[in-house]
Amino acid sequence: MRKQGRRRRITNAAMSAAAFACVIIALVPLASILYSAAVEGGKAIGPAFFTQNEPPPCSPTLQANCPTGGIANALQGTLILVGIATLIALPLGILTGIYLSEYGRLSRFGAGVRFVTDVMTGIPSIVVGIVIFAIFLLVAQAGWIPLRYVTSATSGIVALTVIMTPIVARTVEEALRLVPTTIREAALALGIPRWRAILRIVLSTGKAGVVTGALLAVARASGETAPLIVTAGGSFFGFAGFDQSIAAMPLLIYVNGLSGVPNYVTLAWGTALVLILIMLGISLAARLALHRVLKGAGAAR
Amino acid sequence: MGIANRFPWGSRRRASRGEALPDRLFRGLVFGCALAVSALLVVFVLVLFRQSWPTITAFGWGFLFSSSWNTGAVVGSGQSYGALPFVYGTLVTAAIAMLLGIPLSIGIAIFVSELAPPWVKTPLAVLVELLAAVPSVVYGLWGFLILGPTMRTTIEPPLKAVLGWTPLFGGPIFGIDYLTAGVILAIMVIPTISAVTRESMSAVPEHQREAALSLGATRWETTRLGVLSYARVGIFGAIILGLGRAVGETMAVTMTIGNSNTISGSLLAPGQTIASLIANEFGEASGLQVSALLELGLVLLLIAIAINVVARLLTRRIFQTEATTL
Numbered sequence: 001m002r003k004q005g006r007r008r009r010i011t012n013a014a015m016s017a018a019a020f021a022c023v024i025i026a027l028v029p030l031a032s033i034l035y036s037a038a039v040e041g042g043k044a045i046g047p048a049f050f051t052q053n054e055p056p057p058c059s060p061t062l063q064a065n066c067p068t069g070g071i072a073n074a075l076q077g078t079l080i081l082v083g084i085a086t087l088i089a090l091p092l093g094i095l096t097g098i099y100l101s102e103y104g105r106l107s108r109f110g111a112g113v114r115f116v117t118d119v120m121t122g123i124p125s126i127v128v129g130i131v132i133f134a135i136f137l138l139v140a141q142a143g144w145i146p147l148r149y150v151t152s153a154t155s156g157i158v159a160l161t162v163i164m165t166p167i168v169a170r171t172v173e174e175a176l177r178l179v180p181t182t183i184r185e186a187a188l189a190l191g192i193p194r195w196r197a198i199l200r201i202v203l204s205t206g207k208a209g210v211v212t213g214a215l216l217a218v219a220r221a222s223g224e225t226a227p228l229i230v231t232a233g234g235s236f237f238g239f240a241g242f243d244q245s246i247a248a249m250p251l252l253i254y255v256n257g258l259s260g261v262p263n264y265v266t267l268a269w270g271t272a273l274v275l276i277l278i279m280l281g282i283s284l285a286a287r288l289a290l291h292r293v294l295k296g297a298g299a300a301r
Numbered sequence: 302m303g304i305a306n307r308f309p310w311g312s313r314r315r316a317s318r319g320e321a322l323p324d325r326l327f328r329g330l331v332f333g334c335a336l337a338v339s340a341l342l343v344v345f346v347l348v349l350f351r352q353s354w355p356t357i358t359a360f361g362w363g364f365l366f367s368s369s370w371n372t373g374a375v376v377g378s379g380q381s382y383g384a385l386p387f388v389y390g391t392l393v394t395a396a397i398a399m400l401l402g403i404p405l406s407i408g409i410a411i412f413v414s415e416l417a418p419p420w421v422k423t424p425l426a427v428l429v430e431l432l433a434a435v436p437s438v439v440y441g442l443w444g445f446l447i448l449g450p451t452m453r454t455t456i457e458p459p460l461k462a463v464l465g466w467t468p469l470f471g472g473p474i475f476g477i478d479y480l481t482a483g484v485i486l487a488i489m490v491i492p493t494i495s496a497v498t499r500e501s502m503s504a505v506p507e508h509q510r511e512a513a514l515s516l517g518a519t520r521w522e523t524t525r526l527g528v529l530s531y532a533r534v535g536i537f538g539a540i541i542l543g544l545g546r547a548v549g550e551t552m553a554v555t556m557t558i559g560n561s562n563t564i565s566g567s568l569l570a571p572g573q574t575i576a577s578l579i580a581n582e583f584g585e586a587s588g589l590q591v592s593a594l595l596e597l598g599l600v601l602l603l604i605a606i607a608i609n610v611v612a613r614l615l616t617r618r619i620f621q622t623e624a625t626t627l
């Protein structure tokens with residue numbers, strides 16, 4: 001009896017230790033990534049880093065002459081791509097979220113849309129990229145748009161929009177679902193038309209959730225690389241028009257990280273550091289906003 | 302679902318009758334958006350199907366089982382396309398990711414939700430979820446410059462010394478190979494699997510734990526008997542969700558797998574996944590090659606849809622939180 005109890009206690013302790021070890025093992029890569037980005041990337045950060053454009057391809061044998069350059073054009077490109085994609089995805093996603101929460105909550109069609117939106121958040125982003133490329137190519141071959149739009153800022157924006165919209169829609173839906181029914185009833189009882197009640201009252205009650213959705217989508221889009229390789233195309237220069245290819249920070253990391261030229265690799269680490277800081281900032285802000293959503297819902301109940 | 306029953310704005314048809322014009326317009330607007338967003342998925346499948354028709358007709362089902370990938374660059378040889386090396390690479394890297402990622406993720410979920418003292422729970426959960434905030438191209442950069450060389454110098458040689466007699470660990474050591482790509486994927490699926498597992502464990506009613514504890518069970522026995530078995534459907538859904546991430550991940554794999562269009566029995570040899578092949582070749586592809594790459598995209602999309610449908614069905618009840626884990 002006693003022996004058995006000891007074995008159970010030992011198993012208990014061993015399992016607890018193993019579970020704790022899992023946490024530690026998972027945190028090692030995180031620490032290593034953050035450390036490398038801080039140390040290697042820190043070397044790149046300077047005045048030129050934010051003001052100069054990405055350096056052109058350079059032969060590794062002439063390393064000494066390779067100019068280090070900066071991320072000015074990539075930063076500008078990411079701001080343009082993500083900024084405009086957000087402007088399109090936000091209203092589209094919010095309206096879809098409103099449909100899911102306010103109109104389609106109980107209907108079969110609503111359940112279908114919800115399911116499809118969920119599945120869409122799981123589509124590999126590279127597939128989104130090549131489909132947008134294929135669609136642009138089809139439209140261009142039909143003669144509706146010039147061929148140069150196929151690899152351009154425009155197709156990059158469309159690809160990011162497609163990635164962002166389902167994320168916004170689902171987060172907004174979840175946030176609006178937490179808005180108490182009594183608030184809707186109160187609005188209707190006052191004679192406010194339903195559309196105004198939704199936009200002015202339900203949506204503003206759930207605005208922290210809308211902010212969370214927007215932040216999550218922006219974070220996702222800022223780090224996206226694969227779809228931009230096949231749509232936006234990358235560039236060594238600043239924004240040159242919506243029909244031209246455009247630079248982006250993730251593309252800069254990809255190209256320069258693999259270049260083998262030491263100062264280019266440092267530049268890639270510097271960009272990675274900036275990107276990580278942006279993502280951590282957004283992640284933190286989203287967490288705070290989410291905290292407010294949940295607290296708000298708790299208080300209302 | 303008490304709330305659902307009390308919801309005053311059910312979308313029954315009759316509600317739309319007698320609506321004023323602005324209300325009808327708004328209903329039409331949001332319905333239109335919802336329809337457009339969900340129609341996109343159908344458009345995706347149709348466009349990929351149409352654009353890959355040349356290779357579908359040229360190679361048929363053989364496309365999936367042939368391992369020749371010849372873009373016609375060699376003069377005098379015809380073009381031929383087969384997806385086998387890439388399907389193989391996708392399966393192998395995803396398998397490694399699952400093998401390493403599942404136990405780690407479940408261990409993390411158990412520690413954070415059942416064993417950890419309350420004051421470390423939230424900080425730990427936040428830290429683990431930070432893994433999801435790192436962009437995949439940064440994983441790729443880290444994998445290419447830090448993990449790859451580490452694998453080559455300190456992890457793969459002992460593996461080869463012990464397990465070199467199996468074909469899985471034979472051949473020369475590259476450092477940039479199936480194994481490294483799989484390890485990167487394992488790290489990347491941890492936040493997904495552990496977050497959803499944690500959600501399904503926290504959905505286990507407290508009386509399950511109390512019942513086990515009252516029978517004199519230790520914390521681990523409580524977790525195993527009361528919590529894990531109760532939450533197993535959700536945990537399975539979490540695993541499938543993680544699998545979906547591993548199969549579709551592009552950048553981190555592209556930068557660490559070595560980009561070789563051949564099948565190698567050894568995990569220590571370079572390879573290619575469907576996603577990494579598309580990322581590598583799509584930019585310079587032309588003619589039939591584009592069609593072949595789009596067909597691979599179609600294969601990837603259908604796999605991803607199937608995986609996600611299964612995962613959503615399994616985690617439907619506890620889903621709410623998944624969208625909010627960054």
